[in-house]
């Protein structure tokens with residue numbers, strides 16, 4: 001198990017290979033469907049005018065995401081009423097839903113790592129090679145365990161998106177992940193898909 | 207007078223969200239032992255088992271996606287269904303406040319999350335059945351969104367898969383569903399399969415099939431053999447835990463066949479992730495028991 005601290009430099013990213021197990025430490029941000037849509041519409045495609053605190057939030061998250069890590073996670077959080085937030089459960093959500101946006105988002109913010117589950121497609125893999133960046137796989141549903149590695153909740157943006165959809169800024173220690181898409185064009189998801197396809201064809205005689 | 211069971215229902219929700227049933231946990235542990243030492247598959251299953259234990263100890267959700275709450279209530283004659291639903295809703299809202307559940311009810315048109323897991327009459331889902339006697343049985347399943355997204359339905363015959371209207375055809379489409387799902391529904395999973403019905407009742411049967419415990423064989427020997435064959439062959443695909451490769455892709459298959467229209471032959475696959483959360487509460491003579 002390799003220990004890596006966030007922010008992550010390019011050299012470290014290049015040294016990671018699909019199949020490596022990693023423990024991440026540092027500050028990262030959660031973001032899933034609503035966040036990707038909001039970012040794309042407001043700041044990348046600019047089909048929507050910034051409203052309310054949009055610009056302020058954008059400036060703040062730029063700093064977190066530069067050489068940083070974006071986590072596809074819809075957490076369960078306690079202390080919503082008091083503001084004394086605590087992550088109760090914090091496993092990954094399915095990443096492929098963000099495939100139409102992720103390559104652009106990675107490059108726009110210079111993100112070094114995306115954490116999620118299920119892997120992502122060819123556009124993201126290409127962005128991982130170019131940026132460079134990697135895709136980290138967390139164990140889907142290992143929510144209680146991962147919540148234990150969240151040391152502190154530093155803040156939250158756009159809570160109006162709902163608890164699972166908001167951007168939570170968290171400090172993690174030894175967050176367990178597996179590199180499944182590296183910056184050299186390797187994807188464990190792709191190789192498992194290919195070998196399973198061969199066996200599937202044999203079995204159903206297609 | 208009908209008693210107020212809100213507190214008892216709250217405990218059912220807590221138990222289901224935070225404690226994996228024993229048969230499920232044992233099945234995952236057995237799968238872990240079969241994976242090679244030092245493999246990614248074994249490390250994933252170890253993480254899952256440690257997580258399950260931690261969730262139980264801390265009374266925190268096993269998975270952050272606490273899913274769609276699906277209740278099946280067997281209710282004696284004379285009890286008010288409306289009143290019972292109100293109690294279920296109160297328990298669900300309170301469970302959300304205590305963060306046993308994540309707020310999961312989103313308005314499909316506005317995108318707004320209600321914040322308390324109460325949506326319309328479909329959320330939470332409650333199925334009522336009137337029964338003889340005076341025992342109330344409430345079953346609760348929490349069905350995660352990732353696993354729901356890879357659930358799917360086929361219409362036989364399926365020309366692409368050369369799947370006809372027979373059990374061989376059923377085998378082919380279920381294998382296709384597992385292959386298409388890869389690790390995305392949080393493999394290793396469990397398959398609930400509904401054969402027949404209309405599109406709606408077919409899925410209902412598929413989910414109902416997931417209530418049979420893992421040590422119980424299918425009462426129909428032919429379906430039992432098909433269940434075993436699907437599980438065994440699915441594991442030959444090598445998709446593995448989380449789709450990262452390994453020997454365990456499907457831990458069990460559960461099939462339920464129901465009547466169909468002459469014109470239709472649906473096969474519905476309710477993919478259930480490893481976080482197979484289901485518990486039962488039995489209320490009799492003022493006493494409550496959980497299973």
Ligand code: SF4
Nearest residue numbers: 141269350352392479
């Ligand atoms: S599919 Fe199941 S284990 Fe995976 S995130 Fe959803 S509820 Fe959790």
